[in-house]
Amino acid sequence: MKLEEELQTKGFDNEHQKAFLNVLFTAEWLRYRINKWLDQYDLTHEQYNVMRIVRGQHPNPVHLKSITERMINRYCNATRIVDRLLEKELMTKQTCPSDRRALNIKLSDKGLQLMGDIDAHIQSQDMIPRVLNEDESKVMNDLLDRLRDAE
């Protein structure tokens, strides 16, 4: 559906103005869908994102610092998101022996298995349906990458 209909507005002054509202709106739409899908695993999209970052280095530990650097939102509070994953025993934390300020974060066996389950499920049933083909996705990626080059 066109954004004008979604937001019940009468139209936009120009495509540029529409584009940035469209990115915000589409992201909310996506985020909502992803959260809904992840509900069955009792994870939020940021928690899942952190799990993926940590698994990326498995079996090596990751410092909290580098989790922050790879998150979608840089102003998030990695401490608190990791806290919730620790409570669910999906991760383990340990003070880094070579730098006692830093924290070594790793997936627990439970966390590793959960990620495996999710992988299998995602492949059999796309979390985000493929309405755009690879070429179209590429065009969109290039435009989004450029949009962020402002300044």
Place this chain on the structure above:
Amino acid sequence: MKLEEELQTKGFDNEHQKAFLNVLFTAEWLRYRINKWLDQYDLTHEQYNVMRIVRGQHPNPVHLKSITERMINRYCNATRIVDRLLEKELMTKQTCPSDRRALNIKLSDKGLQLMGDIDAHIQSQDMIPRVLNEDESKVMNDLLDRLRDAE
């Protein structure tokens, strides 16, 4: 900058997978910029968005219900966002005489003037720089509109 560099990952399996992370990431980037810009007016982007919706009907009042329907995020709590705008005296509220369940929301003189100031400022100094031209913006809008057609 390409998303791979921003997130310090080694690449994505395909453009489709990259595309949805890209929309989420770009939206956070945009939202952050907009919030930063609006800081000078002591508004958040959702507060500004509600102000715009209410001004759209000025001088007619708007029901809280229709504010919710036009917001970027449908699960937001319009009550609380409007509450903050009422505290700042940028809006007025009144029980609707013809349906006492509903609330009539209007901009106050102060609110109207603030929006005027912001308009003037936005035109002289783009809140979001124009890196994409109108044709490119249109391509992106069409792709985003289609992306949301999933299901």
Place this chain on the structure above:
DNA sequence: GTAAATTAGTTGTATGTACATATATTTGCT
């Protein structure tokens, strides 16, 4: 004409976002 269903809005709780400030540890300088 009244009970049941619907609608509009409010309130509460958990999580996330944005940012300022605090604490502990390490590094660099002299």
Place this chain on the structure above:
DNA sequence: AGCAAATATATGTACATACAACTAATTTAC
């Protein structure tokens, strides 16, 4: 060695997001 600056993380507060449960007013259905 001694101390200032830098770094990694934690904590506190305000606002936003997600959703469930609640109150009050209005429609509808009989």
